[in-house]
Amino acid sequence: MDNLSSTQGADLAGQLSAEVHHPPHRNVVFFNENGLRAGWRLLVYIILVVLFSGAINVIARRIHPPTHTFPTPPQMMLQEFLGFAVLFGCALIMSRIERRSPGVYGLPAAGLFGRNFWLGMLFGLLEISLLIGLIAAFGGYSFGNLALPPAGILKWGLIHLVLFTFVGLFEEFMFRGYVQYTLGDGIGFWASGILLSVGFGAAHLGNPGEGLVGAASVVIIGLLFVFTLSRTGNLWYAVGLHASFDWGETFLFSVPNSGTVMQGHLSNALLHGPKWLTGASVGPEGSAFCFLTMALQFLVVMWLFPKREKSPDSPAVLAERAA
DSSP: OHHHHHHHHHHHHHHHHHHHHSOOOOOTTTEETTEEOHHHHHHHHHHHHHHHHHHHHHHHHHHSOOOSSOOOHHHHHHHHHHHHHHHHHHHHHHHHHHTOOGGGGTOOGGGTTSHHHHHHHHHHHHHHHHHHHHHHHTTOEEOOSBSSOHHHHHHHHHHHHHHHHHHHHHHHHHHHSHHHHHHHHHHOHHHHHHHHHHHHHHHHTTSTTOOHHHHHHHHHHHHHHHHHHHHHSSSHHHHHHHHHHHHIIIIISOOOBTTBOOTTOSBOOEEOSOHHHHOGGGOGGGSHHHHHHHHHHHHHHHHHSOOOOOOTTOGGGHHHHOO
């Protein structure tokens, strides 16, 4: 009797094992061993983003008809917030479809404005300060007189800080959030990171006054942000770095940011000298020294975040998962 039970148990275990290792046949065009293929998931996400963005644009145009003037910082703040809300909201929908925690797409709630974010804020401000300092040391930057009354400095400083925090959230999640995670599942982490960083730089070519050198530096900045994602497992350091660099460039040092000088800057600063030094209309992102400060940032990230064992859901581990 015991031998018969053992034999039946072995047969049952064998059947179960066969069922686990040989799942029902699925269309290989749409599915692989991990479920719906990355390309189809990405297509669904893009369709959701387009639909929700289109609906918001229709509503916004009815409330505030578009003008041909450059948006003010508060208007830009609203645009960046809505843009991020759409991107992240659609990622939440996809997380339910994919049965994943939304935190794996780069912005885990546990890190919300935590240590990594503030480290990014610190080193982003240090980087732009060093960059402006190098330009000034070669005679290319003058702070000028204050452009704001003393009572307006704190107000505009906070407006720009909130604005560029939303810029950091929007641009980082757009280029290195859900899309980076899902595309990386299909072609590999660094292949997707390089492709999206090139797209990041190309998108900046649409800014007034932007140039090829400035766009090239944006590509390198994008790769730096991908590197921080690979080392930290999330985007919070990149968001903080992005926000404080842009805040320092636009408000504190009052120079063009990707070709744009914004309302509410601190001083009437001037960039003067050769284009290789100052970046001219592009701003410091077009300076040759920007490549030096970015190289230092890579070293800073290596120092702050040594290589460690990554969890299976970490975005960087997708590099090993690519087919």
